[in-house]
Amino acid sequence: MNSPINSKFRISKCLNICVFASGGGGNLKYLIERQDSTLFEISCLVVDVRCGAESVAAQYDVPVLKIESRDGKLNFDQLADTEKIINSDIIILAGFMPIVPRLFIKQYGKLMLNTHPSLLPKHGGKGMYGVSVQESVIKSGDLIAGCTCHIVDEGIDTGRIICQSQISVDTNLSPWELGGQVFLLEGPNLLNALNIVKEKMEKG
Numbered sequence: 001m002n003s004p005i006n007s008k009f010r011i012s013k014c015l016n017i018c019v020f021a022s023g024g025g026g027n028l029k030y031l032i033e034r035q036d037s038t039l040f041e042i043s044c045l046v047v048d049v050r051c052g053a054e055s056v057a058a059q060y061d062v063p064v065l066k067i068e069s070r071d072g073k074l075n076f077d078q079l080a081d082t083e084k085i086i087n088s089d090i091i092i093l094a095g096f097m098p099i100v101p102r103l104f105i106k107q108y109g110k111l112m113l114n115t116h117p118s119l120l121p122k123h124g125g126k127g128m129y130g131v132s133v134q135e136s137v138i139k140s141g142d143l144i145a146g147c148t149c150h151i152v153d154e155g156i157d158t159g160r161i162i163c164q165s166q167i168s169v170d171t172n173l174s175p176w177e178l179g180g181q182v183f184l185l186e187g188p189n190l191l192n193a194l195n196i197v198k199e200k201m202e203k204g
Contacts, residue, residue, distance in 0.1 A: 015040035015198060018088040020096035025053030027094035027115060030187030032060045040194055044084045048074055048098050076104040090197070092190065093152065097129065102154045111197065112152035115190055117182045119164055120148040124157030134175035134182065145169050145178060147186045149193035162196055165189040 017040050019028050028045060035041050045057040046065045057064050065082060067074045079085045085108070093100070093114040105112060116124060116133075123136045137145050146166030151159035165185040169178065 014038060015089045015194065016087060017042050017194075018044050018046055018085060018091050019053075020046045020048075020091060020093045020100075021053035022048055022051055022097040023053060023095040024051070025056035025095075026183065027187050027190060028053050028062075029056045029060075031092075031094075031190060032056070032062065034191060039198055040090075043088060046079065046085075046096075048096070053095070074098055076101050080104060080107040090194075091152075094186075094190065099156060100152060105152060105154065113149055113162065113190075113193060113197070114152050114157070114159070115186050116148045116150065116157050117179065117186065118148065119144065119146045119166060120150060120157055120161060124148075126156055128157065131175045131179055134178040137169065138171075138175055138178065143169055145182055147182055147189050149189050162193040163189060165192075 014037050017031075019031065019042055021028055028042075031040075032042055042062055044063045044065055045053055046067065047054060048067045054064055063084065065079070065084065067076065068078055069075065085091075089110060091108065091110075091112040093112065095115075100112070116128075118124060118128070118133050118137065122142070123133050123140075128136065134145065144166050146164055148164045149162045150157070151162065153159035165188065167181055167185065173181070
């Protein structure tokens with residue numbers, strides 16, 4: 001299901017965004033510091049575990065919602081009934097580790113974006129997260145690395161690509177070091193994606 005940006009998501013106001021994260025919150029911080037009342041505002045952070053992103057949110061007075069577990073599984077139904085989620089225009093997955101259930105994607109019914117640390121469709125899919133992505137890039141002998149912002153669909157890293165950023169691969173770098181370079185691209189790439197999305201939404 002490659003969801004288009006079409007009239008279903010038409011909008012002419014500041015985008016109300018919820019960010020989902022599981023890690024340090026670097027991309028969250030990047031977006032918070034670049035909030036613009038003509039483009040977007042972050043209304044809340046959603047986490048599945050205790051993580052550094054919570055500290056970032058606290059620093060900037062962004063409310064935090066934690067997904068509770070039920071029978072050993074994350075209770076996404078809890079979010080579907082949450083006012084901040086219902087009232088949001090876009091969800092951004094910024095280092096969010098769990099796979100978002102199909103039912104929640106359907107219940108949310110609006111645009112959901114994900115940032116991934118490779119030039120999709122290469123080095124995406126099950127198991128492709130964290131340092132494993134850059135290990136795959138180096139093992140494949142790729143000369144170019146980068147990141148992708150794409151629409152979330154029912155697959156894993158398979159949704160329509162909004163935009164990408166890239167760098168040349170320095171073969172002297174470790175996967176961790178390459179990952180650090182790619183991470184620096186993710187915030188600006190997300191911001192570019194939001195500008196692209198907002199423009200398309202306004203045009204309908």
